[in-house]
Amino acid sequence: MGLFSKEACTFCGKEVGMMHRSKLKTKEYICSDCRNKTNPYARMDYTSRDAAQRMMEAMPQDAAWLDQEIARLEDENAEKKIRFVVQDRHDYDLGSKHVVYTCVHTLGVFQLYCSDQSHYAYNPVLFFDHILPYRFDDGNTFFADARRMEIMDANAKYATVSESKDPDGKITSCELIIPYQDECIQQIRISSSVRNEDECKAFYALADQINKDRRICIEQYWDDIQRKERMQVRNLGDTAAAALKAAVKGESVEATVKEGLETANAIEEGKVKQGLFGKLFKK
Numbered sequence: 496m497g498l499f500s501k502e503a504c505t506f507c508g509k510e511v512g513m514m515h516r517s518k519l520k521t522k523e524y525i526c527s528d529c530r531n532k533t534n535p536y537a538r539m540d541y542t543s544r545d546a547a548q549r550m551m552e553a554m555p556q557d558a559a560w561l562d563q564e565i566a567r568l569e570d571e572n573a574e575k576k577i578r579f580v581v582q583d584r585h586d587y588d589l590g591s592k593h594v595v596y597t598c599v600h601t602l603g604v605f606q607l608y609c610s611d612q613s614h615y616a617y618n619p620v621l622f623f624d625h626i627l628p629y630r631f632d633d634g635n636t637f638f639a640d641a642r643r644m645e646i647m648d649a650n651a652k653y654a655t656v657s658e659s660k661d662p663d664g665k666i667t668s669c670e671l672i673i674p675y676q677d678e679c680i681q682q683i684r685i686s687s688s689v690r691n692e693d694e695c696k697a698f699y700a701l702a703d704q705i706n707k708d709r710r711i712c713i714e715q716y717w718d719d720i721q722r723k724e725r726m727q728v729r730n731l732g733d734t735a736a737a738a739l740k741a742a743v744k745g746e747s748v749e750a751t752v753k754e755g756l757e758t759a760n761a762i763e764e765g766k767v768k769q770g771l772f773g774k775l776f777k778k
Contacts, residue, residue: 585597628676629677653673655671727762
């Protein structure tokens, strides 16, 4: 094939030159227009055709889900008269790039929108529990358990900053690096040239904020697990006591057990709260 030959996009069929296409891991080509429907942080040479197709389908679904969840949380706060910002926002000037970083601790998600990504159709929804060094997942249970310990390490500072210097030792560029457990991404990278050390500080500030928010999410997750465990123990005791009482009265034990199972499921779904003295109430 010649340098200026055209290739057909495997998704839309449009024939494009080398400046307007990328080669997928599975050797097909994807045009720039279809590429712009995927995650801007994904590397096409890591991405198979099937993975790219799933990504294009997931991007609008994730965006719609996030909007719906934020609206739901805001409605819940308004109903409870809680003045709490659901989505935190921070703006950073990283050299020549302006970055808007948002996160929702309750959902464990964040977004990084760079000023040079305006041609992409969606701002990707990213997950804090995916922030860890990438390793190929073969579905092995032992691997999954080992990874879980890394995910739940609240003190890990996975987001880092790399500096490049000239022969005189002057910093010329910085790069934010976030390891990400996704075969199509593996690392989120945002880089830019900088004029001095002061311009580097914004990179470190963003890395620190991401690590801080990740820690908050992990701690909230642990608190949620412990809270649910306490409620499940209480529900188990309440169900056993109610079943014994029903048996003594000659009433249906089966109905009592069924109600206990329904409450257990409701606890996992976050539809039960615990009162001051431990009593359970369905929301």
